[in-house]
Amino acid sequence: MLRGTNWVPQGVIPAVLLPFHEDLSIDEPSFRAHLRDIASVEGLSAITINAHSTEVASCTFDEQKRVLAITQDEIGERLPIVHGVYAEGSLEAARIAKMAAEGGAAALLVFPPGPFTMGQRPEMAVEHFRRVAGAADLPIIAFQYPLAGGQGYPLATLLKIIEAVPQVAAIKDWCASPQLHERQIRTLQSLNPPVNVLTTHSSWLMSSLVMGANGLLSGSGSVIADLQAKLFRAVRANDLATAREINDRIWPTAEAFYSEPWVDMHNRMKEALVLMGKLPRAVVRPPLVRIPQAEIEGIRKALIAAGLLDRAVKNRGQTTVFSTSARKGGLSPVS
Numbered sequence: 001m002l003r004g005t006n007w008v009p010q011g012v013i014p015a016v017l018l019p020f021h022e023d024l025s026i027d028e029p030s031f032r033a034h035l036r037d038i039a040s041v042e043g044l045s046a047i048t049i050n051a052h053s054t055e056v057a058s059c060t061f062d063e064q065k066r067v068l069a070i071t072q073d074e075i076g077e078r079l080p081i082v083h084g085v086y087a088e089g090s091l092e093a094a095r096i097a098k099m100a101a102e103g104g105a106a107a108l109l110v111f112p113p114g115p116f117t118m119g120q121r122p123e124m125a126v127e128h129f130r131r132v133a134g135a136a137d138l139p140i141i142a143f144q145y146p147l148a149g150g151q152g153y154p155l156a157t158l159l160k161i162i163e164a165v166p167q168v169a170a171i172k173d174w175c176a177s178p179q180l181h182e183r184q185i186r187t188l189q190s191l192n193p194p195v196n197v198l199t200t201h202s203s204w205l206m207s208s209l210v211m212g213a214n215g216l217l218s219g220s221g222s223v224i225a226d227l228q229a230k231l232f233r234a235v236r237a238n239d240l241a242t243a244r245e246i247n248d249r250i251w252p253t254a255e256a257f258y259s260e261p262w263v264d265m266h267n268r269m270k271e272a273l274v275l276m277g278k279l280p281r282a283v284v285r286p287p288l289v290r291i292p293q294a295e296i297e298g299i300r301k302a303l304i305a306a307g308l309l310d311r312a313v314k315n316r317g318q319t320t321v322f323s324t325s326a327r328k329g330g331l332s333p334v335s
Contacts, residue, residue, distance in 0.1 A: 009046070012225070020285060023108060026066070039074070054067060056084055057084045080106030085097050093131060108138050108139070112151035118150060122160050125161055141168075144172060168195060168216070170196040200217050205231065209231065209243075230246050231244075231246045255302065
């Protein structure tokens with residue numbers, strides 16, 4: 001079990017998907033296979049569970065605990081596990097954090113509380129992180145949302161959180177502003193000790209990494225972890241030509257996954273894995289619903305353009321079985 005407060009969140013950290021059966025229960029065999037597939041990629045630093053990509057908003061506390069147990073069983077000896085802390089209030093966030101620590105997580109990804117959509121004061125944000133840190137002696141990754149929605153933390157607030165809660169070792173940056181993103185990279189990574197910026201600007205990943213982010217934490221790593229790891233290495237090596245070549249393959253997938261509405265991004269990633277023969281079906285839990293067939297065709301074209309589907313169809317037998325199974329079950333392909 002790879003855990004401990006000395007682990008520093010950095011590098012390439014995919015956020016995995018959570019497969020479901022047609023009755024919306026967790027498909028544990030498919031989840032185990034998905035975990036093994038992602039963990040086999042060279043150059044990863046960790047994996048993330050119980051976050052947006054696993055539809056955490058639709059999972060109960062006990063289901064999140066089970067997801068962690070499965071992940072530990074399958075890959076816990078190979079990679080650190082980052083566990084999401086998604087809760088409306090600080091008391092529930094602390095309960096989730098305690099469960100994650102007891103279950104062997106190596107770090108926590110702390111989402112902003114929902115009430116912050118109505119505004120926040122710095123002391124509220126600090127108190128939220130203090131409650132989480134008090135429940136689990138693990139490194140914390142603060143999830144930085146766009147400021148416009150109210151849940152993002154102004155840089156001054158981030159600095160107060162970091163000063164008050166030394167366990168905050170990184171941020172997952174989704175500020176959606178290139179100017180603020182670079183400012184946060186330069187400011188936070190210059191602290192002593194540094195607080196790493198893990199970009200989740202997956203729709204403009206190369207541009208973000210070139211600014212100097214010390215890692216990335218991305219749901220599209222559930223599909224393109226290998227490309228993300230190669231891009232990260234190329235950027236760190238200042239090999240612009242190679243980075244551009246890799247980015248040319250990533251770009252069509254980003255265009256497909258991160259089109260409007262963004263809430264469908266992980267639906268699309270599930271469908272991509274179905275097309276690649278890596279998932280048997282692309283079921284999502286309400287309020288999410290399946291995407292239209294025309295959009296699935298766009299995902300197929302994006303995978304071909306990225307050079308991903310050609311490799312997958314070498315395993316044509318598995319792809320056919322999965323596709324047939326999905327359709328016999330009354331499912332139209334979804335992402």
